[in-house]
Structure formats: structure tokens, C-alpha cells
Amino acid sequence: MTRRWMILTVLLMLVLPSVIYGRWIKDKVYLETDSVGKVEFSHYTHMEMESIGKNCPTCHNDVFHIVTKKNPAFTMAQMEEGKSCGFCHNGEEAFSVAEDCTTCHAGDIVFVSEDAGNVNFPHDAHIAMFGCDECHPDLFKPEQGENQATMEEMENGESCGACHDGSTAFGVAEDCESCHAM
Ligand code: HEC
Ligand code: HEC
Ligand code: HEC
Ligand code: HEC
Ligand code: HEC
Ligand code: HEC
Known part of the structure; x- marks a missing residue:
């Protein structure tokens, strides 16, 4: 195909989506970050x-290039200035990138524990108190199920025990029920 035909074909694909959308377009795409894992976007x-x-064309290719490696890794600060998701997520057209972090980034998390039953980790409540970098990526890899620990390790300051030591937050050796529904 000549370059001109390529361009025409791509243009045609962009203006006639209603016919073909749903059959070939990928619903979920993921934007990767170095520090806080991946972010899901649903077409x-x-x-x-x-x-x-x-x-x-609302998004392609001005806001996001469909050749994903052509998209630089944007920071939240750039999004607040209207780049990437911030093109719409500005508090007017859609909820703002400066709020509702967990709507885009991962909501509450469940630790699946065979011995002790599932433990709910309220991400939201913690994000209201701490920046992401207090926990990611050093204390917890931002991927569900990748951070196993025993209570003994927690009592020695690992995992939840980094804060739940009885002074920064209620201790792991005390209030079992605050974390474990018993
Ligand atoms: C609301 C914004 C938005 C709209 C509308 C949109 N896209 Fe996307 N699209 C995205 C985002 C965000 C990505 C991911 C970009 C990235 O990973 O850097 C993406 C990625 C893609 C990719 C690359 C997927 C991959 O995994 O390589 C293709 C192909 C694509 N879109 C096609 C389309 C087509 C065709 C339409 C219309 C039927 C469309 N998109 C409508 C936002 C949009
Ligand atoms: C509309 C969706 C959306 C919302 C809301 C959102 N983010 Fe993001 N965030 C993203 C996407 C997408 C990326 C990855 C961008 C990329 O790689 O180009 C990202 C990247 C990041 C990063 C890594 C890049 C950087 O800026 O250091 C951090 C940290 C982050 N977000 C924190 C937050 C916090 C904190 C909030 C709430 C105040 C928030 N995000 C709200 C979508 C969102
Ligand atoms: C063309 C405008 C546009 C762009 C670009 C855009 N969004 Fe949205 N998004 C919207 C609108 C409009 C809503 C619904 C209004 C609201 O909830 O405030 C929405 C809702 C959402 C929701 C909630 C969906 C639900 O199930 O209720 C998520 C999550 C989200 N967007 C993530 C993203 C991420 C991540 C990006 C960037 C990769 C992005 N959006 C880029 C317009 C956009
Ligand atoms: C108080 C600590 C803490 C803070 C602060 C925190 N997280 Fe997490 N995060 C966790 C824990 C714990 C997990 C679950 C890890 C596991 O299941 O092994 C997690 C998991 C994740 C995951 C993986 C979700 C999945 O389904 O795989 C993402 C993405 C993530 N966090 C993003 C963020 C972002 C973005 C911020 C800031 C807006 C943030 N986190 C703030 C503790 C925290
Ligand atoms: C700050 C929250 C928190 C508190 C408080 C807490 N736990 Fe846990 N516990 C967890 C999490 C999260 C896991 C799952 C860890 C994993 O799967 O990696 C866990 C796992 C366990 C396990 C299985 C792993 C092991 O060490 O054998 C037992 C048993 C347990 N907890 C008992 C207790 C008892 C008893 C108490 C009170 C003395 C307690 N926990 C207090 C969060 C907590
Ligand atoms: C960066 C510090 C930090 C880490 C790491 C951390 N927490 Fe917390 N957590 C807090 C603080 C501070 C509070 C609120 C103070 C208090 O209640 O003592 C809190 C409160 C909670 C609450 C009560 C929330 C509410 O809505 O009242 C639960 C449940 C909880 N944490 C579970 C966990 C679990 C499970 C982990 C490990 C997977 C964990 N936390 C890791 C600091 C942390």
C-alpha cells in the first residue's frame, strides 16, 4: 500500500467507527507507571x-496516539494541566484527576488468607491520609497478591506493621478485629 492509501484507510477507520466498533476494538487498555502499577482505561x-x-477522534490521535508507544508517560501534574486523561477529567466534563484517585487507580483491596480469612484493606481511607509513595513501590508492590506477610513479620515492622505499631496507627498485636472480620 502506498503511504497515501495508508493514511486514507486510517482516516476511514476513524470516521466510520460506529459500524465496526465493538467487533475489533480492545475494550480495556492499560497505562503502565513505574511507581504505582498499571491504570485501566475502558473504551x-x-x-x-x-x-x-x-x-x-475525540481522543485519537490528539490526546492519545493509538500507537501506544508514541504516548509519553504523563505525570498527574501534567494531567492537571489538561494532558492525557486530564483533557476531560478536569472537574467539569468529568471528575477531576486531582480527586477521586481510587476511581482510576485501584479501589479497596482484599488480602486472600487461607489461615485467617480474607482481610480487607481500605485503600481509600489510607489514600486520604498518605501519598502513594509512602507505600508504593517500596513497602508494597502495586499488584494485588504480590505482598505476602505473616503476623510475626508485621509485628517486626513489615507490611501493615510499618505503621500499625500501636503509635502511628492501632497495632497489629492488638485490635485483631479492626482488620480481620471475626
Ligand atoms: C475517551 C478517549 C478514547 C476514545 C473515544 C477512544 N480511545 Fe482508543 N485509546 C484510548 C486510550 C487512553 C488508549 C491507551 C493509550 C496508551 O496506552 O497510551 C487507547 C488505545 C487505543 C488503541 C491501542 C490499543 C493497544 O493496546 O495497542 C487502539 C487501536 C485504539 N485505542 C483504537 C480506538 C478506536 C478505533 C476508537 C473509536 C472506535 C477509540 N480508540 C476511541 C482512549 C480512547
Ligand atoms: C482519570 C483517571 C485518574 C485519576 C482520577 C487519577 N489518576 Fe493518577 N494516573 C492516571 C494515569 C492514566 C496514569 C499513568 C499516566 C501515564 O503513564 O501516562 C497515572 C499516574 C499516576 C502516578 C505516576 C505518575 C506521577 O505523576 O508520579 C501517580 C503517583 C498517580 N497517578 C497518583 C494519583 C493520585 C494521588 C490521584 C488523586 C489525587 C490520581 N493519581 C488520580 C489516571 C488517573
Ligand atoms: C474525551 C473525554 C475523556 C477522556 C480523554 C478520559 N475520560 Fe474518563 N470519563 C469521561 C467522562 C465524561 C466520564 C463520566 C463522567 C464522570 O464520571 O464524571 C468518565 C468516567 C471515567 C471513569 C469512571 C467509569 C465508570 O465506570 O463509572 C473512569 C475510571 C475513567 N473515566 C478513567 C479514565 C482514564 C484512566 C483516562 C485516561 C487514560 C480517561 N478516563 C480519559 C471522559 C473522558
Ligand atoms: C497505606 C499504604 C498504601 C497507600 C498510601 C497506597 N496504597 Fe496502593 N496498595 C496498598 C496495598 C496494601 C495494596 C495491596 C497489595 C497486595 O494485594 O499485595 C495496594 C495495591 C495497589 C495497586 C494494585 C491493585 C491491583 O488490583 O492489583 C495499585 C494499582 C495501587 N495500590 C495504586 C495506588 C495509588 C495510585 C496510590 C495513591 C493514590 C496508592 N496505591 C496508595 C497500599 C497502599
Ligand atoms: C493492620 C491490620 C491487621 C491487624 C490489626 C491484624 N492482622 Fe492478621 N493479617 C492481616 C493481613 C493483611 C493478613 C494477610 C497477610 C497476607 O496474606 O500476606 C493477616 C494474616 C493473619 C494470619 C495468617 C498469617 C499468619 O501470620 O499466620 C493470622 C493467623 C492472623 N492474621 C491473625 C491475627 C491476629 C490473631 C491478630 C490480633 C492479635 C491480627 N491478625 C491482627 C492484617 C492484620
Ligand atoms: C503508611 C502507614 C500505614 C500502612 C502501611 C497501613 N496503614 Fe492502615 N491505617 C493507618 C493509619 C494512620 C490509620 C488511621 C489511624 C488509626 O485508626 O489508628 C489506618 C487505619 C486502618 C484501618 C481502619 C480504617 C477505617 O476506615 O477506620 C484499617 C482496617 C487498616 N488501617 C488496615 C490496614 C491494613 C490491612 C494494612 C496492610 C495491608 C495497613 N492498614 C497498612 C496507616 C497505615
Whole structure:
């Protein structure tokens, strides 16, 4: 194919999405970060919204290039200035990138423990008190199930025990029920 035909084909794909969307487009895509893991973006959820519709050029390629490696890694500060997700997530067209961190980044987490039953970790409550970098990536790898620890290790200051020591927060050797539903 000549370059001109390539361009025309791509343009056609971009203006006629309603016919073909859903059959070949990937719903979920993931944006990777170095510090806080990956962020999920859903094509379908966004394109079901009236303000966006099945309209690829709303985002491609001005806000995001479909050749994903052409997209630089944006910081939250750049998003607050309107880049990347911040093009819409500015508190007017959609909830702001300066708030609601866990809507995009991972909500509450469950530690699956065979011995002690599942333990709920309220991400939201902690994010209201701490920056992401207090925990990620050093204390916890930002990936569910990648951070196993015993209570003994916690009592020695690892995992939850880094803060739940009876002074920064209630201690792991005390209030079992605060973390374990018993
Ligand atoms: C609301 C914004 C938005 C709309 C509308 C949108 N996309 Fe995307 N698209 C994204 C984002 C965000 C990514 C991921 C970018 C990244 O990973 O850097 C992406 C990635 C892609 C990719 C690359 C996927 C991959 O894994 O390599 C393709 C192909 C794509 N979109 C096609 C389309 C088509 C076709 C349409 C219209 C039917 C469309 N997109 C509509 C935001 C959008
Ligand atoms: C609309 C979705 C969205 C919201 C809301 C959001 N983020 Fe992000 N965040 C992203 C995406 C997407 C990336 C990855 C961007 C990239 O790699 O280009 C990211 C990257 C990051 C990073 C790594 C880059 C950097 O800036 O250091 C941190 C840390 C972060 N977010 C923290 C937060 C915090 C804290 C909040 C709430 C105040 C928040 N985010 C709200 C989507 C969001
Ligand atoms: C073209 C505008 C646009 C862009 C770009 C955009 N969003 Fe959104 N997004 C919206 C709108 C509009 C809503 C729904 C309104 C609201 O909830 O405030 C929404 C809702 C969401 C929701 C909640 C969905 C749900 O299930 O309720 C998430 C999560 C989200 N966006 C993530 C992202 C991430 C991550 C990015 C960047 C990679 C992004 N969005 C880029 C317009 C956009
Ligand atoms: C008080 C500590 C703490 C803070 C602060 C914190 N996290 Fe987490 N995060 C965790 C723990 C614990 C897990 C679960 C790890 C596991 O399951 O092994 C986790 C998991 C994650 C995951 C993986 C989710 C999954 O489903 O795989 C992501 C992504 C993440 N955090 C992002 C963030 C972002 C972004 C921020 C800041 C807005 C943040 N975290 C703030 C403790 C924290
Ligand atoms: C700050 C929250 C927290 C408190 C408080 C806490 N735990 Fe845990 N506990 C956890 C988490 C999270 C896990 C799962 C760890 C994993 O799977 O990696 C766990 C795992 C366990 C396990 C299985 C691992 C092991 O060490 O054998 C037992 C048993 C346990 N807890 C008992 C207790 C008892 C008894 C108490 C009170 C004296 C207590 N826990 C207090 C968070 C807590
Ligand atoms: C960076 C410090 C830090 C880490 C790490 C941390 N916590 Fe917390 N956590 C706190 C503080 C501070 C509070 C609030 C003070 C208090 O209640 O004593 C809190 C409160 C809680 C609460 C009560 C929340 C509420 O809504 O009242 C639970 C449950 C909890 N943490 C579980 C955990 C578990 C499980 C882990 C490990 C996976 C963990 N925390 C790791 C600092 C931390």
C-alpha cells in the first residue's frame, strides 16, 4: 500500500467507527507507571457516554496516539494541566484527576488468607491520609497478591506493621478485629 492509501484507510477507520466498533476494538487498555502499577482505561465505558459517543477522534490521535508507544508517560501534574486523561477529567466534563484517585487507580483491596480469612484493606481511607509513595513501590508492590506477610513479620515492622505499631496507627498485636472480620 502506498503511504497515501495508508493514511486514507486510517482516516476511514476513524470516521466510520460506529459500524465496526465493538467487533475489533480492545475494550480495556492499560497505562503502565513505574511507581504505582498499571491504570485501566475502558473504551466501551467511555464510548457509551453521550458526550463522547463512538467517536474515536475525540481522543485519537490528539490526546492519545493509538500507537501506544508514541504516548509519553504523563505525570498527574501534567494531567492537571489538561494532558492525557486530564483533557476531560478536569472537574467539569468529568471528575477531576486531582480527586477521586481510587476511581482510576485501584479501589479497596482484599488480602486472600487461607489461615485467617480474607482481610480487607481500605485503600481509600489510607489514600486520604498518605501519598502513594509512602507505600508504593517500596513497602508494597502495586499488584494485588504480590505482598505476602505473616503476623510475626508485621509485628517486626513489615507490611501493615510499618505503621500499625500501636503509635502511628492501632497495632497489629492488638485490635485483631479492626482488620480481620471475626
Ligand atoms: C475517551 C478517549 C478514547 C476514545 C473515544 C477512544 N480511545 Fe482508543 N485509546 C484510548 C486510550 C487512553 C488508549 C491507551 C493509550 C496508551 O496506552 O497510551 C487507547 C488505545 C487505543 C488503541 C491501542 C490499543 C493497544 O493496546 O495497542 C487502539 C487501536 C485504539 N485505542 C483504537 C480506538 C478506536 C478505533 C476508537 C473509536 C472506535 C477509540 N480508540 C476511541 C482512549 C480512547
Ligand atoms: C482519570 C483517571 C485518574 C485519576 C482520577 C487519577 N489518576 Fe493518577 N494516573 C492516571 C494515569 C492514566 C496514569 C499513568 C499516566 C501515564 O503513564 O501516562 C497515572 C499516574 C499516576 C502516578 C505516576 C505518575 C506521577 O505523576 O508520579 C501517580 C503517583 C498517580 N497517578 C497518583 C494519583 C493520585 C494521588 C490521584 C488523586 C489525587 C490520581 N493519581 C488520580 C489516571 C488517573
Ligand atoms: C474525551 C473525554 C475523556 C477522556 C480523554 C478520559 N475520560 Fe474518563 N470519563 C469521561 C467522562 C465524561 C466520564 C463520566 C463522567 C464522570 O464520571 O464524571 C468518565 C468516567 C471515567 C471513569 C469512571 C467509569 C465508570 O465506570 O463509572 C473512569 C475510571 C475513567 N473515566 C478513567 C479514565 C482514564 C484512566 C483516562 C485516561 C487514560 C480517561 N478516563 C480519559 C471522559 C473522558
Ligand atoms: C497505606 C499504604 C498504601 C497507600 C498510601 C497506597 N496504597 Fe496502593 N496498595 C496498598 C496495598 C496494601 C495494596 C495491596 C497489595 C497486595 O494485594 O499485595 C495496594 C495495591 C495497589 C495497586 C494494585 C491493585 C491491583 O488490583 O492489583 C495499585 C494499582 C495501587 N495500590 C495504586 C495506588 C495509588 C495510585 C496510590 C495513591 C493514590 C496508592 N496505591 C496508595 C497500599 C497502599
Ligand atoms: C493492620 C491490620 C491487621 C491487624 C490489626 C491484624 N492482622 Fe492478621 N493479617 C492481616 C493481613 C493483611 C493478613 C494477610 C497477610 C497476607 O496474606 O500476606 C493477616 C494474616 C493473619 C494470619 C495468617 C498469617 C499468619 O501470620 O499466620 C493470622 C493467623 C492472623 N492474621 C491473625 C491475627 C491476629 C490473631 C491478630 C490480633 C492479635 C491480627 N491478625 C491482627 C492484617 C492484620
Ligand atoms: C503508611 C502507614 C500505614 C500502612 C502501611 C497501613 N496503614 Fe492502615 N491505617 C493507618 C493509619 C494512620 C490509620 C488511621 C489511624 C488509626 O485508626 O489508628 C489506618 C487505619 C486502618 C484501618 C481502619 C480504617 C477505617 O476506615 O477506620 C484499617 C482496617 C487498616 N488501617 C488496615 C490496614 C491494613 C490491612 C494494612 C496492610 C495491608 C495497613 N492498614 C497498612 C496507616 C497505615
